[in-house]
Amino acid sequence: MRNPARVSAHLDTFSDADVAAVYDVENPWDRIGFPQDRFFSDTVAAADSVLDVGCGTGSMLHVAREEGHTGRLVGLDPDPAMLARARRRTDVEWVAGTAADVAHDAEFALVTMASNAFQHLVSDDELRSSLAAIRRALRPGGAFVFGTRHLQARAWEAWNPANAGNLVLPDGREIRGWHEVEKVDGPLVTFTETVARPDGTPLRVDRTTLRFHTPETLNPFLLAAGFAVEHQFGDWDRGRLSARSREIATIARAG
Ligand SMILES: C[S@@+](CC[C@H](N)C(=O)[O-])C[C@H]1O[C@@H](n2cnc3c(N)ncnc32)[C@H](O)[C@@H]1O
Structure with a gap:
């Protein structure tokens, strides 16, 4: 996550639509x-x-x-x-x-x-x-x-909570997010992506496996x-x- 924190807002839920909105904030086509x-x-x-x-x-x-x-x-x-x-x-x-x-x-x-x-x-x-x-x-x-x-570049080694970052959604809500690797099984890497309140309280955790x-x-x-x-x-x-x-x-x- 690249954007610095600017606004604090109350967050009750974090929906699939919110996750998709985060994707666009983090990955503008450029x-x-x-x-x-x-x-x-x-x-x-x-x-x-x-x-x-x-x-x-x-x-x-x-x-x-x-x-x-x-x-x-x-x-x-x-x-x-x-x-x-x-x-x-x-x-x-x-x-x-x-x-x-x-x-x-x-x-x-x-x-x-x-x-x-x-x-x-x-x-x-x-x-x-x-x-x-x-x-x-x-x-x-x-x-x-x-x-x-x-595979050889082992990109997943940078996917850890030490690299957590904050961002602000277009509607002004602020979140904190991080990745954490659960398992490396040869070319298969399973990791979680956590979306949290700015104070670190988790709102949702999504799990993904990618093949390198x-x-x-x-x-x-x-x-x-x-x-x-x-x-x-x-x-x-x-x-x-x-x-x-x-x-x-x-x-x-x-x-
Ligand atoms: C990292 S995103 C890339 C999105 C888009 N291509 C971009 O450049 O921004 C990966 C996408 O792959 C999709 N995906 C996951 N499993 C898939 C599958 N079996 N076949 C096709 N797409 C898949 C996900 O839903 C997600 O939208």
Whole structure:
């Protein structure tokens, strides 16, 4: 959490809609400030039809329309509260579902999974079924562009209560939030995210498991689903992928 505390307010509950609002405060889509956002926005702008899987609050596609994209834009996400924020823009199609639920057939030039949504695909079966559905949604020669944190960088080591921070919601409420890792099981990291009053009294705790990858664990899944790995970068400025990279930024091509 990046924003400093400014306002204190009474908090009785913290709803799913509030969590989605926090997401947008913490993660504004910003192609100037964030190389990842620039990479995806440029890629989306160059494609005539885009399916964004794990679209969250839809900010990437919102910005694409604002910037003048005239093609078909579809966002899909399983979280109703995130999708409710996405739906505030009605000139994009919004679909409720997981990656494995994607039911489109050869309709898109580009499928994206931004901001590490791909790491929510945890089991081998979920990875296989999700990649098969994404592959089916692409036209021949279409691209699947996504990122995942590189396992070796152990990003979860920074997810601890010592890094707690405060932020202020658009309605003026102030919260304190932190992450805490519960379990690291090979590439699977289970952690909680706590939202609390400014004095640290917890209001809600959400638990998530994410899967981390190396190119060696990731690429066989892509190849088995009928993708060719066209480019893999170690960061969103197209830096070389190495054993020290923090990211694996992938452009995979549907064969
Ligand atoms: C970190 S957010 C990224 C949101 C958005 N892509 C962005 O760039 O801001 C991850 C999203 O993945 C979604 N998600 C979780 N499991 C998923 C699955 N199996 N298939 C597709 N999306 C999933 C979550 O609901 C969440 O909205």
